[in-house]
Amino acid sequence: MIIARDLHKTFKTKTGKVTAVDSVSFEARDGEITGLLGPNGAGKTTTMRMLYTLMQPDRGEVLVDGFDTAKDPVSVRRALGVLPDARGVYKRLTARENIAYCGELHGLSATQIETRTRALSEALDMGDILDRQTEGFSQGQRTKTAIARALVHDPRNVILDEPTNGLDVMTTRAMRGFLRQLREEGRCVIFSSHIMQEVAALCDRIVIIAKGSVVASGTADELREFTGEENLEDAFVKVIGSEEGLHA
Numbered sequence: 001m002i003i004a005r006d007l008h009k010t011f012k013t014k015t016g017k018v019t020a021v022d023s024v025s026f027e028a029r030d031g032e033i034t035g036l037l038g039p040n041g042a043g044k045t046t047t048m049r050m051l052y053t054l055m056q057p058d059r060g061e062v063l064v065d066g067f068d069t070a071k072d073p074v075s076v077r078r079a080l081g082v083l084p085d086a087r088g089v090y091k092r093l094t095a096r097e098n099i100a101y102c103g104e105l106h107g108l109s110a111t112q113i114e115t116r117t118r119a120l121s122e123a124l125d126m127g128d129i130l131d132r133q134t135e136g137f138s139q140g141q142r143t144k145t146a147i148a149r150a151l152v153h154d155p156r157n158v159i160l161d162e163p164t165n166g167l168d169v170m171t172t173r174a175m176r177g178f179l180r181q182l183r184e185e186g187r188c189v190i191f192s193s194h195i196m197q198e199v200a201a202l203c204d205r206i207v208i209i210a211k212g213s214v215v216a217s218g219t220a221d222e223l224r225e226f227t228g229e230e231n232l233e234d235a236f237v238k239v240i241g242s243e244e245g246l247h248a
Contacts, residue, residue, distance in 0.1 A: 001188050002028040002051060002157055006060035009046055020046040021057070022212040028190045028205075030156070033183050035203035036192040039240065043212040044192040045085050048161050051190070052082045064157055078106070081155035083163055087146045091135035095126060095145045098134060099152050106153035113152065120148040123178055140171035147178075158182055160191040164198060176202055196236050210240045 009021040021043045028034035036044045049055040051062050053073045061068060067075040089098050096117060103113035121130050124144045129137070134145055143163065151158065163179070164172045179202055182189050193199050199206055200220055207217040216223055216239045220232055229235040 001030050001063075001065060002159075002190060003063040004047070004051065004060070005062075007047060007050055007057045007062070008059040009050065009055065009057055020212055021050070024060075024209065024212070024214050026207045026214060026217055028157075028188050030188045031183060031186045032204040033179060033189045033191070033202050035199035035206045036190065036209055037196065037199045037206055037236065038192075038194065038209035040194055042194075042209045044194075044209055045161055046212075047209065048085075048159060048190075048192055052080055052084075052159050053077060054084070078153070079155055079157050081150040081153070081158045083143070083147050083150050083160040085161045087139075087142050089134045089137070089142055089145050089149070092133065094131050094133055095137075095141075095148070096130045098145055099148050102149045103152040108153060116152050116154060117148070120151060123181060124148055125174060139166040140168060143167065143171075143175075155187075157188045158190070160189070162193060163191055164193070164195070196233055200232050208236065208239050215239050 005025050007021050007024040010017045010019045024043070024047055026034070036047065038044050046055065050057050050069070053069045053076055056070060061070065064076045065079045067079060069076050090101065093101065099117050099120070100113050103116065108116070121127055124147065126144055126148065129141050134142065137145065147163070164175050167175060176198070179189060179191065205217065205219055206223060208215050216226055218226065223235050223239070224230065224232060227235040227238045229238055
């Protein structure tokens with residue numbers, strides 16, 4: 001379970017301070033997929049980075065399975081599997097070696113790494129690429145490798161930043177199936193997207209972020225009721241106040 005309370009983050013620029021995240025609060029429960037939806041530049045990635053300890057909020061707190069990201073970041077990282085916005089993999093290593101390397105960093109034994117690699121390879125349909133060097137991988141193959149690497153230590157909480165960005169239709173469908181599998185296993189899953197249809201199809205709860213703040217949250221039905229719109233797309237547009245940067 002992941003709880004964000006009153007998160008606030010500003011950045012200094014040449015022209016002054018810019019508020020990227022302002023008083024963001026939400027709760028992501030075990031056994032559910034929580035979607036962060038909003039246009040590009042809404043503050044989703046900054047919020048995600050605070051959830052997985054890459055950034056510290058100027059104000060507020062994040063709890064992951066009860067561990068505070070500021071007070072106990074090591075325990076938080078053990079409880080989290082993260083696909084960041086950057087999909088870097090070690091190009092000179094095979095997909096299997098990339099996964100094993102991260103498993104070793106988490107203190108897993110060779111047997112544990114082999115067991116998890118087999119399970120993740122099957123779940124992500126990586127059999128044909130597992131022992132190939134990752135240099136020259138497609139975007140989808142890199143994303144699969146990065147997700148397997150992030151989940152090798154079997155975390156109960158999973159954070160994915162735009163996991164289907166740049167993927168083809170078939171790989172996107174497979175990725176959505178994988179997310180549903182994580183939910184069925186009782187994990188807490190958070191993923192960000194600016195694609196409304198994707199969030200609506202996958203998520204148990206939706207948190208809509210615009211201009212750095214949470215403007216609405218709830219189930220798809222609750223959001224429709226909140227806005228008075230029958231169509232979910234119209235509800236999103238009404239809440240955000242603009243169609244800019246949001247894709248159906």
